[in-house]
Amino acid sequence: MKQIVPALLPAILLIVLVSVLAPDGNIKNDWFRFIGGFHPLVVHFPIALILFIPVFEIVGHFNTGLNIKPSVEIIIKVALLASIIAPLFGWALAWGDGFSGGIVTSHMWAGVLVPLACGILLLTHQKNWGLLYVIMLTATIGLVSWTGFLGGQLAHGRTHLTAHMPDNLREILGIEKPVSIALADPNTFFGGRVAPIFAARCVTCHGPDKIKGKLRLDSYALLTAGGANGPVIAPGNSDTSELYRRITLPIFHDEFMPAEGDPALSEDEIKLIALWIDQGASPDVTPDAIEGAPVFDTASLPVEVVVPDYDPVAAAADRAELANAVVEIQEKFPHILTYVSRNTGDLDLNATMMRGNFGDTEFALFEPVLGRIVRADLTATSITDQSAPLLLRMSNTTTLRLNQTTIGENLVLELSNLSSLKSLNLLGITISNDTKTLLTQVENLDHLYME
């Protein structure tokens, strides 16, 4: 009796406490919430101590020289003490911070049973009941692990251990991939657009497993039922809706949601919720019934940029046919004829660098490569209508700059119909209004520059 009372009494008192003052989902005095905040910190002491017991037993069994077995009793005693303190903090957290829900209850009961198990473990150790002691030790460790697992689910969500399990391991263990619970009909505005926001951002704390402030957001009925302070939405009026007020407070405000340092809902998400409330917060309206609702499924996703890899072999093959002709021209006119890129045989003609020194005679020498020139800048060169037959053969040219040349408007009109042309620059060329009208009607052109 002298041993039984101190071993079991505190545990029993703890059980009485949590039965009488069971957490009811209402937020209480700040002192409870403050003390409760230490629960995740304190809780690791009993866990570590209890796990020390088998380590000492096993090591002591095989290595008698160390003589560590006598320490086991004191470890069990300290573990017992720690396992009484930790649930006290936990109770303060759940009681003070307004927790309720399935996992909260399971976690709490598992937690308050730990000191009881520790007390019995201590007795079986003191009485030297070998087999019973081993069984009790196994049971205590199992109970502690289970409690810890439930605690993890509360803090990090129900699937915190299995969410990122590799698929092949999942198959072996027969664990199904977690699927998001269908909250409501996805073919309604609420089910398809609003509920997914709640599911992603709110339900960890306002769902079946953990219910803070008596509010659950995992179904329409529960949402409209409201929380500890009454309804959270006022259909038709987002401004007087508590839920809307909470998510739009300044991020450092005490009552801001999501709490605990989680980032705010995005502007689009907030707008979407506001629109839905303003339009009556109906569970049935169709997804496209609310005008101006922001769309954010694909638009905000990052756009990955893929570029063709540098491939000199392919480029050389593409250039082979005209390679000699290009080299010849480049020697005659340095720096003005270049390949568009390392990966192609397409050419870029930049004759404007020669200004007036580039005319019809010079252009004629480019005859062999005309078909591969995709960009031709002839700005301020002395090229004239004499080059018309050559210019009209530039069927792959997408950009043609003829500004400040003396090309006539008839040729310009013909050139505007070059099959690949996208951009044509005619600034400084005198063009009649009739021709201008015709030019603006050319469909291919994305850019047309005229005086």
Place this chain on the structure above:
Amino acid sequence: MTLEEELKREALKAHTRRDFLTGCTGALGSLFMANAGVSSAFAAETNPAGPIDFPRNPSSPLSPLPPQFAPKARRVIFMHMAGAPSNLDLFDYKPELERLNGLDTPASFLEGKTFAFIRGVPKLLGPVYPFKQHGESGAWLSDRLPHLSDHVDDICFIKSMRTEQFNHAPAQLLMQTGETRAGFPSIGSWATYGLGTENQNLPGFMVMLSGGNSPSGGTQLWNNGFLPSVYQGVNTRSEGEPVLYLNNPDGVTRPIRRRMLDSLNRLNQANYAEYGNPETITRIAQYEMAYRMQMEATDVLDNRQESQKTRDAYGIEPGKGSFANNCLRARRLVERGVRFVQLYHWGWDTHGDSKASAINEGFKDRCREVDQPIAALLTDLKQRGLLEDTLVVWSSEFGRTPMQENRGGREMAFIGRDHNPNAFTIWMAGGGAKGGVNYGKTDDMGYEIAENPVEVRDFHATMLHLLGFDHHKLTYPFQGLDNKLTRVRPARVIGELLA
């Protein structure tokens, strides 16, 4: 010592112990590798995924080379507002901050933060100027940029830039060179190294300063770093002769200059024949370019050749060096085929410690100095068909705090904001950047990034992408590393910004 003896001595000095040792081992090694057939493994032809080489004739180090893939931007005008303008009073509208104007800053904003000048608990400072939405894209701009607001649909705003430095010089270096320390090539150097330049009579990378002071990063901001010196930015003066020592001295005619250069070139050629140092050839090329520049540079930088109407559009006051002047020059330069033009405008460090640096005073002047010229530049480029393939960048080194600066913990006479490296706004236009985009978000206070953060290296990777390069491929071997502008941490091309 006679001249001949001295020459012999100099020649001997050129062969150092280090040269000898390098020759020994290097030559032996290459003999082995040639023998073992290793050398062919280094040739690009057999190694498609390898680095890109930039082969050039040493006598024309700036000759144009094609980029890796077809580029969207062929040239760049990069405007840097030195001193860091307030993003919160120009582009990043924060109604929530406006509501909380004048309240004490919450402790959570100050914990663990270091500020240049803010001490104790400062007051929150809402937008100082009214904001309005503009264009079809609905971009928010304050009333300080009335001209620019007509162009928002051509502009791609990045409102979620952040940097690692909260002091001007290192932050400017990071923005311009990708490193916070001196000694690394700036973007313009990389661009001219990779692409050369179209006009062989002008430098490929030109820099112009305005605002009365040089940026605090100094000449390192347009330095070539470890790239050959020919790729460094050429700084032109905004008043007086644009390029110093370009004009012939009195009594020296152009033919005399030609003869002088020819003699100099013969000497340099002899030196090259003896030592084979390619930098000698580069030097000859530089002299030749300077000679050609005598004709072209003076001409291209002369804004008086533009019509009065154009000069008025930019807001140029005759005979005064200004940002407006430089904007018009920038257009004239890119039009003539200069690859990279860098404009710095000084005076944006609006701490509020004096009238000139107050957001309610000097800041207004700075805005007036740049707003009309930038808008005119965009109009001009667009009208001439140059915006299609000219990338215009407006940037700075960091942003400013949503708190009013309280230097030494005391309230100050003028309104100012301290440095904020955690969030700032920059923008791009033309050259393949997507117009009408407002990318990224800061939090309700404009204090930190809330959505889509963009690091400086991400922005650099995006710029190089527009110029036709995968940022991994534009490299230069130095100190055992294939160096690149984006340095060593992973960088992302922001696909959302590309047209």
